[in-house]
Amino acid sequence: MKKPTQFIVFALLLVSKLAFSAESDAENKNSGFDFNPIVIDSKDGIGATVGIEYKFNGELLSKDFDSKDSGASFNPNIAIGSAVVSYSGSGTVAVSKVRNPKNFLEFLLDAKLRYSAPRAGSVTGGLFSKYETDQSFSNKQLVYGLGATYGKYAALAANDFVALDANYGRVDPKDDSERKTAIGTTTLDSYYRWNLEFLYMYPLNWKTVRTVEFNYRYFLENNAPSAIKSAGLDKHELATLRVGLKNDLFIAYSTGKLPFDRKNDNIFQIGFSYKLN
């Protein structure tokens, strides 16, 4: 798609989102699908494209195991525990899918326990099942296993936040063209994989810069065959630095790739953040 056409599509996406957002502000605020129009530019020569980032989530079941303090007195330092079954999905869909360097869509279902205590932080852990694919659904796989997440607010400074999410699971590839090519076969065996995500957020009180965020995701295949290692498919990593500016503007820089992403890449993103109710 030529650049002028891309800008027209981006403008239409933005205007339609603003119109939709303004209309739905007056109605129900409880629905759970969000999207952001974005321009994605990569440095590998495949060119820029416009698209949307989307996400959704919700809880199916929840059971509390909290401490039951009685009386009128409120205790902010009480421990919290519960069991939850939840779902979620996220990804980036581009107008030109061959130019989408963030070509990785996820849909998750999990059952977990969560616990939160003052000073110690909050943790969740349990079973998960995840469906991963690319925008065209030509590459897809099912992942299931165990996971745990820890987070702490005001960890290193007042009002900063640090979190680590770790998962270990079995991957059942339904179709993976790169993997098939690397191994030289038409059938794919299951394998085990680590998946780590780290997040650090630091709020700034500057005139134009409001927040700085660093996100790092790492995927590592356990005991990967030498052909997979040679093809560089045994591990994937993506680091993103995002600077939040005034008026919902942002600048983001990403380096690396996730499973099914096109190639190792440096990605610049500039955009607005809006939400669809």
Place this chain on the structure above:
Amino acid sequence: MPKPKATYEWKENNACTATYKVLEGDKFLDQFEDSEISFDKAPSVKLEKLRYFPQTTTNPQILEVLSFEIARKFITHIVKVFTVSKQNTATSSAAIISSIAEIFADGEKTIKDLAEIVDANIKFPDES
């Protein structure tokens, strides 16, 4: 757990002013500047616009632990500033913090939604 009323009015009562001051104050959560979001403009501001809400990840597990952490911090600041008690003695403190965390986890919720859940669960001096 007391359910909030169908329509909640944003006004200068303890619940709304406590919510605004704890979110805005430099000594508290410092989520925005009062020069940009005044008390009158605050009720319609979505929580995803505040500084605590992550933009580089959509990981629901991370958002979940974050919401519990900031909810506890938020209510701890309120307790330090105001003499409060539970609206309903049968409701546990943990259930109240969880209900506030649920609001913080949903970026579509507004500052008014947060004040509403605070008012529904926490009794302030102006209500005694």
